[in-house]
Amino acid sequence: MTLRIAVIGCGVAGQAVATLLADSGHAVTVFERFAEPRPIGAGLLLQPTGLAVLRALGLGEQAMVRGARVDGLEGRTHRGRAVLELAYADLHPKAHGLGILRSVLFELLHQRLHRSSARLRVGSEIADVVRIGVTASVVDRSGATHGPFDLVIVADGAHSSLRQRLMPAARAPLYPWGCIWTTVPDLDGIGAARQLRQRVRGTTEMMGLLPVADGQLTLYWSLPVDQLAPGRPINLAAWRRTAAALWPEAAAIVDHAAAADSFSRATYRHVALPRWHDGPVVFIGDAAHGTSPQLGQGANLGLLDAYTLARAIVETGDLTSALASFACRRDGPVRFYRQASHLLTPFFQSRSGALGLLRDAFMGISCHLPGMRGLMGSTLAGTRRGWLSSVALDGEGRYRLDG
Template sequence: MTRPLEVGVVGCGVAGQALSVLLAEAGHRVTLFERFAEPRPVGAGLLLQPTGLAVLEALGLGAEARARGARVVGLEARTSGGRRVLDLRYADLHPEAFGLGLRRTDLFDLLFARLRRSRAQVITGREMAGVERMQLVEPDGKRHGPFELIVAADGTNSVLRGALMPSLKIPLYRWGCLWATVPDPEGLGASGLLQQRVRGTTHMLGLLPVAPDRLTLFWSLPVQALARERAIDLASFRREATALWPQAAPAIERATQSELARATYRHVSLPRWNAGPVIFLGDAAHGTSPQLGQGANLALMDAWALARSIEESGNLLTALIAYERRRASTIRYYQRVSHLLTPFFQSRKAPLGWLRDAFLGAAHEVPGVRGLMTSTLAGTRRGWFASVPLDAAGRYPLS
């Protein structure tokens, strides 16, 4: 872009913070609005893939993220009886490739400190209810702007999306999770694997290393059991989770004694990602179930792709078209695969569990299928028939 843009960003999550830094440091005048007086992360832990890690490196945060997090070498899912369901290793893509388990608080702290060092203006305690004439409007009618570009990065339950696309249906997945990050003195995460245990489609327990001495535990539950007005049945959780995975009993016991976070998810699929010069980013544009663990990675890549498209384009319209071309095939692929896989792990459809257990493990041995699975995990797919190869150092090449 040949001149600075006036940009309003709504939402201080992963996408909003990363984009604000990238645009502000490219010389654009960026104002980020956050509805909380003190911005804070939601959730317990996440898995950064080579894609997300590449963006953190570009932001100058890679080394600190690696110091805080835990190196993850792959994903292993087994039934309660020990039968292999998934066994994927980043080394199949490149010997130096890895994921990074990280607490959401750590990722937020890194991005927020980076945001504070940039030239972006951050205004907290302001909820935006709509857009009129390229001004952001609060519920009481107070206006901000006008802006040349407005970015709605206000999450899965985006208020701006609801205001601009009121007829759009954003269904809630019928299953969610309990999350907790706990100490790991027994070294359950020492293998460097994201480990899961499943029984049918109704029971799933996962352990993700997120720091040298910490694990994030997640336990699958129907959304009815996660309602805010309902108390969590800790005795049932402890009993059922321990029966599913006895070796994880210490982590389960610590989770029942900590503050458990409840998480539900929506399937967000927009007919378009922009309403004129208002563009949706991250979960506001393409929220999915966490089955593939791609949320933060897609958000970081969205921010990078939009900033790069603006930098390379002569005007805003061209930039938005270029952004869609950059992201469309990847987003479409991950939305479809996540939506397809979810019922095989979280549903009341028992036959899907039988099919998963019978065929998914064997599918690893089919030529080409293992590579497809591993590159899907790593976030490098651009569709069913295309993937971006890692570079000579095992890193994702940003473009």
């Protein structure tokens, strides 16, 4: 079957699904609101799961060359007490993550999209989706209608404006804390450890440094959302003092970031849909299951959604079965990561001193308890199917997409 497919949103999930479906012979049109599609934000951590999807797209090697290998996660309090110590090698000696600039990930996916037969319509903000029998058309802000399509894939991100309109029962509350983030030169040699490193003081101060390219780190700093309101100035002189006191070894990086003043602001939502699809309209990526980035999974989950949906369409004879199969395969993992992120976030970003004390007392120790270490390691690697099981990595330490 050749399907007419609309993809709304030219982000991580949208570009991946459009490319995979176009490669399978479907007639795909991507609608993007920006005249020039672009990524917003600094860098992110790709897990073995996301890397497997990039390999399926033929982008694995380029990503490895342009990103920075990450072997684990280390979190400490300002006093040096370990709160997180996880290594991919616990799952498999060859397993690893990859820090990558969002601009690089975007460029790889975008060039790949252009090499596929998918059409891209930029400057086309979709305001509505209208169902006509088993098909659907999309309506842009100017009122123009495009379609009909056999399938409309909504991939318009965590702050989706279509979600509430198309699925009124969806919930997407804003987290009370977000962050500022930027990319800085690694002036203090922090990336040499090949780890995502974090420093915390209570639950109100958190700084992370993620290697994202040779000699470059993405820095993020937690802030309450009221301080992230557009136009509200951020006191970088005060930030510089607080951050340097939290992490003295990173003082040169902090100084550089404060002087460069090129931070982006990010807020996150805890998104839950009553179901993945309604007739020919299906949600993927953050539009379907935005989380706080505490577990570093959002882009990886979106890439897995894209792969699973494209696969389900190839494998099953009709769209109804494909959507049912997609929903069934993605339900468990996505529910797990949404719940786990939600559970963990207040231990790192909240005003609860008690949660900070509990974290400092027990989290570092639990990273070394046999059962917990496996659960936490596989959670980081993105391989959980749910609370009770995970997908084993293959002989090369890679995630098996059809495992």
